[in-house]
Each structure stands twice: as C-alpha cells, then as structure tokens.
Amino acid sequence: MKKSIAVDMDGVIADTETHFLNWYEREYGVRIGVHEIQGREENEMFPDKTVARKFAFTPGFFRSLPVMTGAVEALKTLMKSYDVYIVSAAMEFPQSLPEKLEWLKEHFPFISWRNIIFCGDKSIIGTDYMIDDHIKNLDFFKGTTIMFHAFHNVNHNHHQRANNWDEVLKLLVK
Amino acid sequence: MKKSIAVDMDGVIADTETHFLNWYEREYGVRIGVHEIQGREENEMFPDKTVARKFAFTPGFFRSLPVMTGAVEALKTLMKSYDVYIVSAAMEFPQSLPEKLEWLKEHFPFISWRNIIFCGDKSIIGTDYMIDDHIKNLDFFKGTTIMFHAFHNVNHNHHQRANNWDEVLKLLVK
Structure with missing residues (x-):
C-alpha cells in the first residue's frame, strides 16, 4: 500500500508570499522586498496588521494565486x-x-x-x-x-x- | 486530552433520507415510503437511478436539509x-x-x-x-x-x- x-x-x-507582496504594491504603491519580511509572523508582513487578512477575505485573492x-x-x-x-x-x-x-x-x-x-x-x-x-x-x-x-x-x-x-x-x- | x-x-x-423522499414527491407526484427503500443502495432509492444525483447537484438541496x-x-x-x-x-x-x-x-x-x-x-x-x-x-x-x-x-x-x-x-x- x-x-x-x-x-x-x-x-x-x-x-502566497509573492501574491501578498504584489497585491500590497498594487493597493498601496509600495514594494516590500522579500528580505524585509523574513522571520516575521504572517500577520506582521505589512505595517498595518489588518491588511493581509483583508486581502485573504477579498473575492478573487485565492483564485488568482500564482x-x-x-x-x-x-x-x-x-x-x-x-x-x-x-x-x-x-x-x-x-x-x-x-x-x-x-x-x-x-x-x-x-x-x-x-x-x-x-x-x-x-x-x-x-x-x-x-x-x-x-x-x-x-x-x-x-x-x-x-x-x-x-x-x-x-x-x-x-x-x-x-x-x-x-x-x-x-x-x-x- | x-x-x-x-x-x-x-x-x-x-x-437526507426524508429530504430525498420529499423532493421526489414534489417533483414526480409519487410518495415513496421509507419501508420501500430499506436495503437498497443509495443510487437505487428511486426507479430512475439518475434522480438522486440530480437532486444532489441542484442548488439549494443541501442548504434546505432538515x-x-x-x-x-x-x-x-x-x-x-x-x-x-x-x-x-x-x-x-x-x-x-x-x-x-x-x-x-x-x-x-x-x-x-x-x-x-x-x-x-x-x-x-x-x-x-x-x-x-x-x-x-x-x-x-x-x-x-x-x-x-x-x-x-x-x-x-x-x-x-x-x-x-x-x-x-x-x-x-x-
């Protein structure tokens, strides 16, 4: 078996990492580099802690993941x-x-x-x-x-x- | 633990049993009794084997289950x-x-x-x-x-x- x-x-x-950073840049005009978020908790990847959850609840977020x-x-x-x-x-x-x-x-x-x-x-x-x-x-x-x-x-x-x-x-x- | x-x-x-029998009666005008289907496979509960699957794929079927x-x-x-x-x-x-x-x-x-x-x-x-x-x-x-x-x-x-x-x-x- x-x-x-x-x-x-x-x-x-x-x-999801690339997708989050792309969505953030599109919405806030700031490109956060991969190196900047190393070691952070997932809800701390952006300065505003509510942003990642907001994206995750947005229709289309999961459907368009690379x-x-x-x-x-x-x-x-x-x-x-x-x-x-x-x-x-x-x-x-x-x-x-x-x-x-x-x-x-x-x-x-x-x-x-x-x-x-x-x-x-x-x-x-x-x-x-x-x-x-x-x-x-x-x-x-x-x-x-x-x-x-x-x-x-x-x-x-x-x-x-x-x-x-x-x-x-x-x-x-x- | x-x-x-x-x-x-x-x-x-x-x-689901009651729901299937209710939907069948509503759609085909025939009340099949619980005793009639005892021992049958699920896809054989109705004379037409495609009916149960058709119901299960109908929007609203699962939302309205008792x-x-x-x-x-x-x-x-x-x-x-x-x-x-x-x-x-x-x-x-x-x-x-x-x-x-x-x-x-x-x-x-x-x-x-x-x-x-x-x-x-x-x-x-x-x-x-x-x-x-x-x-x-x-x-x-x-x-x-x-x-x-x-x-x-x-x-x-x-x-x-x-x-x-x-x-x-x-x-x-x-």
Whole structure:
C-alpha cells in the first residue's frame, strides 16, 4: 500500500508570499522586498496588521494565486509512489472554498476531488507525511513532517526543512 | 486530552433520507415510503437511478436539509467530553460547500470553523471515533466506528450500529 502525503496549498503549491507582496504594491504603491519580511509572523508582513487578512477575505485573492515553482511536476512525480492529498486550512475563509477548487482544477487537473480536503485545523489529518509551511500544523501532526520554506518559518528549525520542491523530491523519492 | 470524534453530515446530523423522499414527491407526484427503500443502495432509492444525483447537484438541496432528530442536543452533550469534528465527503458536489457551511452556521452555530472538514474520501481522517452511515467510510477507518442507521446500511452488520442519536449517546457517554 502506498504511503500517503498531505500537501498544503497556501505557501506550498501556491505562492502566497509573492501574491501578498504584489497585491500590497498594487493597493498601496509600495514594494516590500522579500528580505524585509523574513522571520516575521504572517500577520506582521505589512505595517498595518489588518491588511493581509483583508486581502485573504477579498473575492478573487485565492483564485488568482500564482503556482509555486516546481509544484506541478513535483506532485506528478510524488503521485507515482504516494497517495497525495491536498489539505488546506480554508474554513476560516469560506469564500475561498469554491475559488480553491477552481484553482486546483485549473493548475492541478490531475488531482481527483477524492484527494482534496478543506479543513479548519489540521490536527485530525492522519496521513503518513505532511508538507506544510506552518509549524502550527506540523507541530500537532503524528506522522513525518516536512517544513516548506516560508518567510514566517525561517527561525524555526525543529522540522525537516525543504527550501523548494526539488528538495522535497530529494527527501521523498529515492 | 479529549478523544476526538468525526461526525458525518448527510444521513447523520442531516436527514437526507426524508429530504430525498420529499423532493421526489414534489417533483414526480409519487410518495415513496421509507419501508420501500430499506436495503437498497443509495443510487437505487428511486426507479430512475439518475434522480438522486440530480437532486444532489441542484442548488439549494443541501442548504434546505432538515436536521436529524436529536442531533443538536447530542452534539452539545458529546462536546463536553470529546473534540467533535464535522467531516463531510462534500468535494464531489462543489456547489454544496458554501451551502453546507451556511447550514452548519444556522443549525449548529456552536461548532467552530476549526472543527469542520470537507473532503473527498475519508481514508485520511485520524480521529479516535467515526460516526457515519456509509460502510465505504467506516471500513477504511482506523479508529472505533459507529454506523448510524440508514436505509442503505440495514443489511450490513460489521460495525457497531446506532439507530438514532440517543443510542449514540448511550455508546459514548458513561
């Protein structure tokens, strides 16, 4: 039987970091550099703490996310050896649910609806592996964790880090 | 730490059986009795096998489901001793996602968004208990199962059966 992997969406197969910085520049005319936000909490990436949540509640935000570099090919490769599930903590943003489904259908059409999970917290996910950028999800996971690099996790090192999808494949595919 | 329970929606906290029979009568002018469908597969509850799926894809179907008798009080009672998660295999019917969220907000406002999971198959759900009417979900579950009575499961007896919410409480609350 194949081992199973829970793959996060935002910050892992979707490049939310770039998207947030692009939306901020468009709305406020200021380009914040990637280096400026390293080590900050997600709600502290902008001077006004309410901005990121405002964007996340804006219709179209999740539908227009860029795909993370290498994610499409990496998931196709992983699916040869693993049962791959997309697990997104989307329930806080109800308007994101249909947008996330449409986004997956467009960019990852090879993922079946059977393998998609939208949840609140991820504590009851029982896969063998979890690839996620948030320690709040990884810390409560019972299986093997891979922490996907993100600005908000650079100072946390108690999970196996992968800086990009190539590094994930090196860890999981022999 | 509290034990966790995954509680199904359709057929467990929502009375889909009554709803299907009501919709059928409204659309086709024929009242099918509960006794007539006992032991049938879900897609065979009506003479035309496509009807149940047609209803399930109709906007408003899931939003207007009646609440299962006893479900509200039972979940409130269970939440005193357990972490209760609502786990619905909703991904096959994308239009149902916002409807199911609104329905839960109306009828089960005490359930946090953190405890709601919409998925495809349920094989990766890692709670301690699962209450579900479908053996396809219960058979692959690693924890303790409770099969909630439904017309389509009357001939299956390899899971602990509960005929109603009172019987669930007798099994789970000492």
